[in-house]
Amino acid sequence: MSKFQFPESIASRPVYGTLEPRPGKAHLMIADAEGAEAILDLAAQNKGLMSNTHIIFIPKGTDFSDKLRALKPAQYYEGPSYPASVQRIRKVLGDAHMGLQVYLAGTEGLMGQAMNEAVSAGIPASAIQTEHRGSVARRMQCVHCKGITEDVVTDPFVCSHCGLNLFVRDHYSRRLAAFQGVCIDAEDPGNVPESVELYK
Amino acid sequence: MTIQFNKETFRDDYSFRNSDWAIKRFPFPFHEDSYMYSVNMEQHRGGPEGSVYEKRFDVDEHYLSEMQDRAMVLAEDPLRCQSLPHMTLAGWDTLELIMVSKSEDYPDLFELHRDGNRWRWVNKPMGIDHTFTFLDDTTLPCGPLEYITRQTQGDFAVLDQRDDMLWMDAGMVTTQADWSLDFDIGMNFFEWHAPVPLAHEMGIFKRALKFLLNVQQGAPARRLNWTMTVNPLLDTSPENYHKWGIQKTTLTPENIGAKQHLRVELQTFFRLPRSNALLFPIRCYLIAFQDIVTVPKWGRRLHRVIRDLPEELATYKGFIANRPMMLDYLSKYDDGLETSLGVWPDLETEPPLEK
Numbered sequence: 001m002s003k004f005q006f007p008e009s010i011a012s013r014p015v016y017g018t019l020e021p022r023p024g025k026a027h028l029m030i031a032d033a034e035g036a037e038a039i040l041d042l043a044a045q046n047k048g049l050m051s052n053t054h055i056i057f058i059p060k061g062t063d064f065s066d067k068l069r070a071l072k073p074a075q076y077y078e079g080p081s082y083p084a085s086v087q088r089i090r091k092v093l094g095d096a097h098m099g100l101q102v103y104l105a106g107t108e109g110l111m112g113q114a115m116n117e118a119v120s121a122g123i124p125a126s127a128i129q130t131e132h133r134g135s136v137a138r139r140m141q142c143v144h145c146k147g148i149t150e151d152v153v154t155d156p157f158v159c160s161h162c163g164l165n166l167f168v169r170d171h172y173s174r175r176l177a178a179f180q181g182v183c184i185d186a187e188d189p190g191n192v193p194e195s196v197e198l199y200k
Numbered sequence: 201m202t203i204q205f206n207k208e209t210f211r212d213d214y215s216f217r218n219s220d221w222a223i224k225r226f227p228f229p230f231h232e233d234s235y236m237y238s239v240n241m242e243q244h245r246g247g248p249e250g251s252v253y254e255k256r257f258d259v260d261e262h263y264l265s266e267m268q269d270r271a272m273v274l275a276e277d278p279l280r281c282q283s284l285p286h287m288t289l290a291g292w293d294t295l296e297l298i299m300v301s302k303s304e305d306y307p308d309l310f311e312l313h314r315d316g317n318r319w320r321w322v323n324k325p326m327g328i329d330h331t332f333t334f335l336d337d338t339t340l341p342c343g344p345l346e347y348i349t350r351q352t353q354g355d356f357a358v359l360d361q362r363d364d365m366l367w368m369d370a371g372m373v374t375t376q377a378d379w380s381l382d383f384d385i386g387m388n389f390f391e392w393h394a395p396v397p398l399a400h401e402m403g404i405f406k407r408a409l410k411f412l413l414n415v416q417q418g419a420p421a422r423r424l425n426w427t428m429t430v431n432p433l434l435d436t437s438p439e440n441y442h443k444w445g446i447q448k449t450t451l452t453p454e455n456i457g458a459k460q461h462l463r464v465e466l467q468t469f470f471r472l473p474r475s476n477a478l479l480f481p482i483r484c485y486l487i488a489f490q491d492i493v494t495v496p497k498w499g500r501r502l503h504r505v506i507r508d509l510p511e512e513l514a515t516y517k518g519f520i521a522n523r524p525m526m527l528d529y530l531s532k533y534d535d536g537l538e539t540s541l542g543v544w545p546d547l548e549t550e551p552p553l554e555k
Contacts, residue, residue, distance in 0.1 A: 010394035010395060010400075011390040011391055011393070011394040011400065012387060012390075012391040012392070012394035012395075013394070141383070143380055143383060143438045143439060143441075144438075144439060144440075144441070144442050146279075146382070164442055169395070170394075170395075171383070171394055171395050172391075173383050173384070173386070173387065174386065174387070174391075175385065175386040175387075176383065180380075180383055180438075182438060182441065183441055183442035183445065186441050186442045186443075186444075186445030186446060187445045187446060187448055187449055187521075188449070189446065
């Protein structure tokens with residue numbers, strides 16, 4: 001199992017649940033990496049779900065593809081990255097009818113971005129479920145240059161755009177699907193504490 | 201009275217100064233010798249003559265310089281003013297409220313002539329005389345919220361109200377105490393306050409939200425908030441923190457009286473008529489420590505408040521490292537005498553410093 005219990009945090013930080021099969025006319029499942037395990041668990045609970053399910057999966061170097069294909073979903077798509085998949089996600093959400101159930105699983109970055117797409121497409125929050133699996137990496141926005149650094153696993157980290165040393169805040173914007181990174185050595189330039197792994 | 205507008209800066213050479221008039225009317229935020237969070241709301245229906253509470257939108261000697269500073273911030277970073285697509289009507293509501301209030305409260309400075317939807321707005325201090333069509337975006341040089349808040353002191357958050365919740369869906373934010381509109385836009389009341397320590401556990405935000413959801417048209421409310429800023433820097437934004445943060449380390453026992461400023465926010469809340477949004481102006485007033493202590497009661501009290509403030513709050517407000525130096529300075533202005541209740545300077549009745 002690759003489930004991680006996030007410590008309790010501030011009110012803007014998202015919390016995730018456990019996917020459960022829900023009645024729906026159609027099902028859209030979007031996952032990356034170990035998020036596949038959550039879909040496999042879901043399918044094990046209700047095999048009938050797959051006949052009207054569209055799976056969008058971003059493997060990120062994992063080998064869940066065959067297992068997901070074996071579920072025989074109505075549609076299966078594998079994308080090399082989230083940005084490569086987002087056009088398809090938008091099209092599917094745009095074409096969706098009332099009664100669509102959305103399931104998001106995997107990293108926080110994937111869930112946050114796909115959640116944004118679903119909400120902007122008018123899917124009610126009550127029809128969207130999330131489950132965190134796999135890496136606890138965060139998608140971070142640099143508050144200074146506005147650049148997004150994906151898959152941040154240490155605190156502090158270096159902004160991949162402007163190069164400032166940023167500390168990782170729990171403050172989270174759903175609109176940006178990102179946590180906030182703030183310069184750590186502004187008051188004492190050069191004094192950057194050693195990076196530690198998140199949650200360690 | 202006619203206001204003499206200062207020519208001053210809030211950056212670089214920091215020529216900002218408060219006149220004696222501005223010092224005496226400063227919104228000192230401590231009504232007793234200690235401080236803890238509270239909802240501390242009251243009606244915003246005027247106040248003593250000459251006080252910052254008297255008018256709906258206070259105009260003071262810093263008006264023109266603050267508007268110049270805002271224009272500079274916006275030129276560098278247009279994301280400081282944003283409005284989600286559904287908030288345009290609330291922007292027009294805001295424009296109307298401010299134009300009507302200012303022209304009624306300061307008839308010598310502002311005029312509003314309305315002929316149906318054909319409006320003429322005259323802002324004499326800024327040299328603006330502009331005719332436009334109310335509710336027609338194409339007749340303004342920019343959105344209605346940006347247009348009017350480029351001419352009005354203070355930051356503005358415009359809060360949409362739906363699902364028994366307030367949502368930060370538009371704003372003009374250039375004089376903020378270290379929060380980012382660009383990051384927080386779209387958040388609900390609890391989310392944008394998430395980083396504030398202690399207050400959630402105290403139930404402050406739940407009570408405040410309940411109050412704010414029920415603010416009615418024509419019955420605005422107000423409260424004060426405060427923090428500390430080194431140098432009279434209006435734009436203490438997270439965006440520029442990597443540039444201004446270093447200034448906090450420039451305090452010395454010799455310059456602290458002039459450099460260290462108490463930063464007070466007069467927060468007001470107005471229900472808007474068409475959109476049912478809540479307008480949340482956050483007006484920033486700055487005062488140097490050396491000017492505060494010219495009011496003996498305020499000098500005594502500020503020392504006691506800063507001395508006894510819980511560590512979490514001093515950390516959150518960003519002055520934990522400078523607190524010892526602040527106390528060294530302020531203790532010289534605290535002779536241990538009792539202070540009168542309330543925020544007013546009470547210059548006639550409070551004893552001079554006995555030290």
